[in-house]
Amino acid sequence: MKLAFCEDSFFFLRKSRTILHLDTKMGFQTLDELRAIVGERGLISSPEELHTYECDGLTNFRVMPRAVLLPNSTEEVQKIVRICHRERIPFVARGSGTGLSGGALPVEKGIVISLTRMNRILEVDFPNERVVVEPGVINLDVTGRVAPQEYFYAPDPSSQSICSIGGNVAENSGGAHCLKYGFTTTHVLGLEVVLPDGSLVHLGGKTLDTPGYDLAGVFVGSEGTLGVATKIILRIVKRPECVRTLLAAFPSTNEAGAAVSDIIAAGMLPAAIEMMDNLAIQAAEAAVHANYPSCGGLLLVELDGPVAEVEALMTDVNEICRSNGASEIRMAQSEAERALVWKGRKAAFAAMGRISPNYIVQDGVIPRTALPRVMSEIDRLSKEAGVRVANVFHAGDGNLHPLVLYDRRIPGQEEAAEALSSKILELCIAAGGSITGEHGVGEDKKKAMSKMFAEPDLETMQRVRCAFDPLQLSNPTKIFPTPRLCGEKPGEYVPHPAESAGIAERY
């Protein structure tokens, strides 16, 4: 068996000039300097306390940072980053730590800048539909703040009650309602960013189309590799007049998928279309008793807008579901019922714990029309490997969340589950889709990047990275399978001796 190296430091080793920053031992003097910025209570450096920060929501990668800093202001972030720049210390910004791709995984001997203390909503401007926040503000708190005036903040990742806006910006978070409302990037108008050299820049702004390159558009979703956002200008959206949620039970995900295609073909743009297969329904039922009908494929369709419009369209949706073989169709009759329907869906990942001791949450995207084909492939692979897969989808935009279930105590199961999980991503790529729809590449999917993109594509992205972070200090080991040195033309590819010997492969 080949040994796969994803540890970038391995490749840094033979490029001695870049390894310097990873090898720098942070001296006590530097630590004292950092402590002076954030105060005694803003610095964590004891191993016991550091454990909390050694991973994010993806717990199978763990790295102990040298220290965690909890700044209170943009100025403090700048001071910290300037020292990092001077001393060549890599840093990783962190929000609530709910990410599922290891994006906030610390870098060895580096520091973590935790932004949880920068959690103020700075400005709420209803006439202009703008809110200005610090990065540590919790996603749902933005909606909480503007709800009395009947506004909401549209991106709604499942973790919205604990995840932070800063983290959402890093990952370009989506959620169930991005089918209609767009992603984080749609709702971020401007950013204040501390660049990796400690300087402060403003990208975008309160008004649209600020002159120059759309660097705000590049920054959102860059997974913390281009700097640290310290202020974010968000757009808020007026609540629609009504919201209607329908549940339809189908014999299998195939019929449910056909209904989705027909809804889209009818020219509708629902606020959300979610699908769950039988295993996912069972788990959600066991966990939160959402009162879902038992079936092979469950569809949740939500329409919003003016009452007359929504009611006319809901009649069509009903008809489409029925003609595609829905055995049961239910409308949520009250806000409480609607909330319960969504609770089941949003709890689906965590609910897997009810039916399996361990599981992997996968995140891939396929063109919607490839759904039946990809589903039957997943089913075949699952049977072949003897590993169960539960499926939860944002069906409207083809975003799959297969949950690969296994039992770590059974020898070989974890490996089989991991292998199956990466095969699913290969299916997504082969279908013309993407390796991640909303969880990000982070540490987890660097290898898959080379399968989705050609070398010149990745090379070009890294050139952009070099413009922001020539020393590669900001979350340096994420996204890219093979880091590039800035200011150097990529030379001939020289295989590492271990690769030539066939004991390692590069990704």
Place this chain on the structure above:
Amino acid sequence: MDAATKSEASGLHSSLRYKFIALVGNEFVRAATAADTIVGVQPKLVIEPGTESELAEVLRLSNEVGLAVIPRGGGTKLGWGNPPARADFILSTARLNEIIEYAWADLTVTVEAGCTIQRLQETLAQHGQRLALDPVWPGKATVGGVLSTNDSGALRLRFGALRDLIIGATVALPDGTLASSGGKVVKNVAGYDLPKLVTGALGTLGVITRAVFRLHPLPLNSRSFSVSNANAEETQKFVLAVQDSKLAHTSLQSHCSGENPPNSDILFEGTEAGLAAQETRLRNLAVPGSVSEASTSALMAREELWAFSDPASTAIAKISVLPANMARTMELMERTANAHQLRWRALLYAMGIGWLRLEGKPGALRGALQELRGELEGQDGSLVALHRPDKMPAFDVWGTAGDALPLMKAVKQQLDPKSTLNPGRFVGGI
């Protein structure tokens, strides 16, 4: 190559010229004429590659020897930038005009940069779909040109701008690299969002060769209304009330000028039942008697603004302001135009983007634009002067890019270190 081409292109090294011809064919390397001028700067050649890789190779050769390249689509917005510092030849995408993959059931399309917007829309309409965008001059304007100039119109209120519609792009960089980013699915966070970087970059980072868009269904029905307002204050009050209401309008724009009282157009799309209900709601919200049904051709308002008779005495600017500064902006435009003895009219979208036409003496135009820019930038806004008369004293098209300018220059340096593409045409001398 004919004699004219030879003499015009005499500035180009002859071996390079032959390389171009060998690459793209004799008939696709022609001498530039006065019609190919870019803001008063005359290029020597027009080169029309037939494939993405030909285009990338032409670019690489030019970059190697330090020629300045002006990318061009339909050529409708060549004036939307500062005069180029250098311009050796025009690199036209006219022959890259294929619709590569129209996955209608997935609501996406992959299209080459030289395809016109109109041809694209006609193809999409066959499946009842559209690119939900209303750029000016769709009959000539191309996908690549519209992306590079970030040209969106009234539909932006509902569907977002190009940055919200583009999901993938392939770009030819000056070193000959063909780089793709994004993908063919709407939801995708793998890698940097470079489609957004090249959108609105005026071709200064790379030449867009193809793009992938998300599509929307054509509306089942649509209805448009015109609402008359007494003055700027009342217009703003109406617009903000609509924005703060539960109406689900597709677009909302207001006209104002020195001659007529302001009025607003509002467009609804949807089911018959939904449209009827929204009309009632609109009539309840507006001043009694101010609402009348209008034709949906109101979407052409921006082209009307651009249909001026005398380019030598007209300036057109795109402005961006906070939506709640609308009345203040209307008054500012009126005051400034009057002070400089200029005629003016403007179109303001509810999301704060506006288009202003000023007519009068070139010197006065410059003075007015300068003053307006100062005021708008002071309120977090901007003014970009997209059309200036030839005789108008020099005036930077873009205005300030703020403290991010050094970063923008660093991005330019990484992708186009020799300033091969559109040198000097973009913000801050980029």
